[in-house]
Amino acid sequence: MACDELYCTFFGQTMQISSASLRMSSPFSDFAMRLSTLRRSGRKSPLRIGCMHGYSNRTNGRITSQMGIENNTHGEHHSYLYNQHLVQERMSMENSGDGQQQQQQDLAERAYLVQVNGYDSLATPKDLNLPRPLSISDFAPAPMHGSTLRVAYQGVPGAYSEAAACKAYPECEPVPCEQFEAAFQAVELWLADRAVLPVENSLGGSIHRNYDLLLRHRLHIVGEVQLPVHHCLLAMPGVSKADLRRVISHPQALAQCEHTLTRLGLSVAREAVDDTAGAAQFIAENNLRDTAAIASNRAAEIYGMNILANGIQDDAGNVTRFVMLAREPIIPRVDRPFKTSIVFAKEEATGSLFKVLSAFAFRDINLTKIESRPQRKKPLRIVDDNNSGKSQYFEYLFYIDFEASMADKRAQNALAELQEFTSFLRVLGSYPMDVTPLVGSPPL
Ligand SMILES: O=C(O)C(=O)C[C@]1(C(=O)O)C=C[C@@H](O)C=C1
Structure with a gap:
C-alpha cells in the first residue's frame, strides 16, 4: 500500500508531521529539521514515503541521530538509514522556495537516495496528495502504516527460527541475522519491528545466551510461540550414511539428536555451527561429500540436499519455545x-x-x-x-x-x-x- 503522508514514530509515539512536531526542541532538533526537509520536498518528489522513524540520543556529550525511512511505493520495502552526518550533508543540499528551485531539490533528493541505496526505479507520485486524518491505529506500536512487519531471527532461510517467526507473524518478512545479538540490535535500531528468538527446548533445555541478552537489552517480550522441531539428516545428492565422517549443526540440534545418531551407527565427529540451515548451506556451497547436517526438510529443499533420515530427534514431541520481542510492551x-x-x-x-x-x-x-x-x-x-x-x-x-x-x-x-x-x-x-x-x- 502506498502512503504519501509523512509520519514520525518517536520513542513509540507515532505522529503526522506538522508544524508542532517541527518545533521539537533540543536534543531532537536535528531530527526535527530533517523531517521538515522531507516534508517540503515530499509533495513533488518521486519518493513516496510510507513511514519515517528515528531516534536521537546523547553519547559522550554528542547528539547522534539515526532515522529510518520506509518506502513502500511498489509493495516492496526499502529502508534507508541515515546518521547525523548524512542528515547534515543532506540538509546542505536544501533550498527553500518554489518552482525551479523545488524541482532541482527533488532531483537532488532522488539522486541522493539513489546514491545511498543504489535504487533507481522510483515511481512518479500522484499530484493530488491530501493529508489523511490520523486514526487510533496510527498510535499503536508497529506494524506500521500498511508496511510488512519485519521480523529478525537468528540463522539463514530454512532455520527453525525462521519458521517460528512465520508462525508468530504469518504475513511477516523474516530478516535473517548472524547472531542472537544482531537480532536484538536490528529491533533496537529500527531495522526490524520484532525479533523472534528461542529460549528453551523440551530436550536440550534453556538457551542461556538469550536469557543473558534479554537482560542486557531493553526490548519487551510481547508473545511466545511453541514450534514442534522435526530434524532431518541432510547430505549432498549421491552421498550415503557410510560416506559420512562428520555431522554438523546447531549445538541444540546436535543435543536433541544425540542418541538417534548413535543408533543410526553414526559415531562420527559432531561439530557445532551457528544454525541448522547454515550447516546445510555450508555443505551445499562447498559440495562436502563426507559431511551431513541436521536441519529441517525446508533447508533440504532450499539448499538442494537429500534427506538421509527423517525425524531423528530423540523424542517425537520435540518442541522449542520462542519469544517475540518488540521495542514497546x-x-x-x-x-x-x-x-x-x-x-x-x-x-x-x-x-x-x-x-x-x-x-x-x-x-x-x-x-x-x-x-x-x-x-x-x-x-x-x-x-x-x-x-x-x-x-x-x-x-x-x-x-x-x-x-x-x-x-x-x-x-x-x-x-x-x-x-x-x-x-x-x-x-x-x-x-x-x-x-x-x-x-x-x-x-x-
Ligand atoms: O538453528 C536453527 O535452526 C535455529 O533456529 C536455532 C534453534 C535453537 O537455538 O534452539 C532453534 C530450534 C531448534 O531447537 C534448534 C535450533
Missing part, C-alpha cells in the same frame, strides 16, 4: 490466558528465595519456568563467618515465568511483595500464552 489483558516473565536478584537474607516463590504460591499463581544465571557483574559473595572462616557463594539472577497477566491484581500484589525480598526486579514482558495445539502441526 503490549497492554496486558485479563480476557485471555497471559504469562508474565520477570528477572530478579534476591536479597542476601536467609530464605529470601523461598519467600519470593511463596508470594506466587499464596496467590495461586502457577510458575511455568524458573531459570538461574550467574550474576556476571557480581558473581561471588564472600561471607565472613567468625566460627568457620570465610565462605564463598555464587550469586544468581533468577528468571521466572508465571501464568498471570500484569493486569491481574494477584500478579501486581505478588510483585509488590517480591520487592521486599529482591535487590533488583524487572518485568521482561506480560504477553498472551501460546495455547495453540501442537499435535498435527506439519513437520518442518
Whole structure:
C-alpha cells in the first residue's frame, strides 16, 4: 500500500508531521529539521514515503541521530538509514522556495537516495496528495502504516527460527541475522519491528545466551510461540550414511539428536555451527561429500540436499519455545490466558528465595519456568563467618515465568511483595500464552 503522508514514530509515539512536531526542541532538533526537509520536498518528489522513524540520543556529550525511512511505493520495502552526518550533508543540499528551485531539490533528493541505496526505479507520485486524518491505529506500536512487519531471527532461510517467526507473524518478512545479538540490535535500531528468538527446548533445555541478552537489552517480550522441531539428516545428492565422517549443526540440534545418531551407527565427529540451515548451506556451497547436517526438510529443499533420515530427534514431541520481542510492551489483558516473565536478584537474607516463590504460591499463581544465571557483574559473595572462616557463594539472577497477566491484581500484589525480598526486579514482558495445539502441526 502506498502512503504519501509523512509520519514520525518517536520513542513509540507515532505522529503526522506538522508544524508542532517541527518545533521539537533540543536534543531532537536535528531530527526535527530533517523531517521538515522531507516534508517540503515530499509533495513533488518521486519518493513516496510510507513511514519515517528515528531516534536521537546523547553519547559522550554528542547528539547522534539515526532515522529510518520506509518506502513502500511498489509493495516492496526499502529502508534507508541515515546518521547525523548524512542528515547534515543532506540538509546542505536544501533550498527553500518554489518552482525551479523545488524541482532541482527533488532531483537532488532522488539522486541522493539513489546514491545511498543504489535504487533507481522510483515511481512518479500522484499530484493530488491530501493529508489523511490520523486514526487510533496510527498510535499503536508497529506494524506500521500498511508496511510488512519485519521480523529478525537468528540463522539463514530454512532455520527453525525462521519458521517460528512465520508462525508468530504469518504475513511477516523474516530478516535473517548472524547472531542472537544482531537480532536484538536490528529491533533496537529500527531495522526490524520484532525479533523472534528461542529460549528453551523440551530436550536440550534453556538457551542461556538469550536469557543473558534479554537482560542486557531493553526490548519487551510481547508473545511466545511453541514450534514442534522435526530434524532431518541432510547430505549432498549421491552421498550415503557410510560416506559420512562428520555431522554438523546447531549445538541444540546436535543435543536433541544425540542418541538417534548413535543408533543410526553414526559415531562420527559432531561439530557445532551457528544454525541448522547454515550447516546445510555450508555443505551445499562447498559440495562436502563426507559431511551431513541436521536441519529441517525446508533447508533440504532450499539448499538442494537429500534427506538421509527423517525425524531423528530423540523424542517425537520435540518442541522449542520462542519469544517475540518488540521495542514497546503490549497492554496486558485479563480476557485471555497471559504469562508474565520477570528477572530478579534476591536479597542476601536467609530464605529470601523461598519467600519470593511463596508470594506466587499464596496467590495461586502457577510458575511455568524458573531459570538461574550467574550474576556476571557480581558473581561471588564472600561471607565472613567468625566460627568457620570465610565462605564463598555464587550469586544468581533468577528468571521466572508465571501464568498471570500484569493486569491481574494477584500478579501486581505478588510483585509488590517480591520487592521486599529482591535487590533488583524487572518485568521482561506480560504477553498472551501460546495455547495453540501442537499435535498435527506439519513437520518442518
Ligand atoms: O538453528 C536453527 O535452526 C535455529 O533456529 C536455532 C534453534 C535453537 O537455538 O534452539 C532453534 C530450534 C531448534 O531447537 C534448534 C535450533
